[in-house]
Amino acid sequence: EEISQGDQLAPVLKATQVRFEGVCKNGSILYCGDIKELPNGMIQVMNFESEWEDYTNDPLTTGKSHWVENFLFAKDGKSYKFWGKATLTTAHGEWEYSMHGYSNAKEGYIIGPPCAGPPVPSESFAYINVVGKSGAVKGMVGKWFYYMDWYGFPQAFEWEVTGWYQYAP
Numbered sequence: 001e002e003i004s005q006g007d008q009l010a011p012v013l014k015a016t017q018v019r020f021e022g023v024c025k026n027g028s029i030l031y032c033g034d035i036k037e038l039p040n041g042m043i044q045v046m047n048f049e050s051e052w053e054d055y056t057n058d059p060l061t062t063g064k065s066h067w068v069e070n071f072l073f074a075k076d077g078k079s080y081k082f083w084g085k086a087t088l089t090t091a092h093g094e095w096e097y098s099m100h101g102y103s104n105a106k107e108g109y110i111i112g113p114p115c116a117g118p119p120v121p122s123e124s125f126a127y128i129n130v131v132g133k134s135g136a137v138k139g140m141v142g143k144w145f146y147y148m149d150w151y152g153f154p155q156a157f158e159w160e161v162t163g164w165y166q167y168a169p
Contacts (some may be wrong), residue, residue, distance in 0.1 A: 022056025025158035093135020
């Protein structure tokens, strides 16, 4: 079926959600963040930076992502909340993320701030709102979900990613 440019194309694209799935892996830490113990015993980490490689079944969502996150660790070390921003650069354009999520340590483990020791087995959830800023993705919006259920070495430390995007209504 042939799709032609013109007035009829825009409503079709705006209404169509494109779904994708894949993995985000090979993370590398660029900056451990500014770490501070709060008076209530919680630990705050601001401006943690990392880079990841996103591989999906869609070239518009495959590329290198740069994350800048903030964390708030519970006093007991069993969980933390995080929020921040990221940029995914693909061969077809750039996405901007705003994110929030949380992580829970597996039974018997304690989660410490990044760079304070090796990562511990945990389950993590990240909720992402995306906006296309350049190239073929400019003007698109979407919601993506990152999930990691990590039991420790030698299993890969990587996120499963699913989501959708569409042109902004």
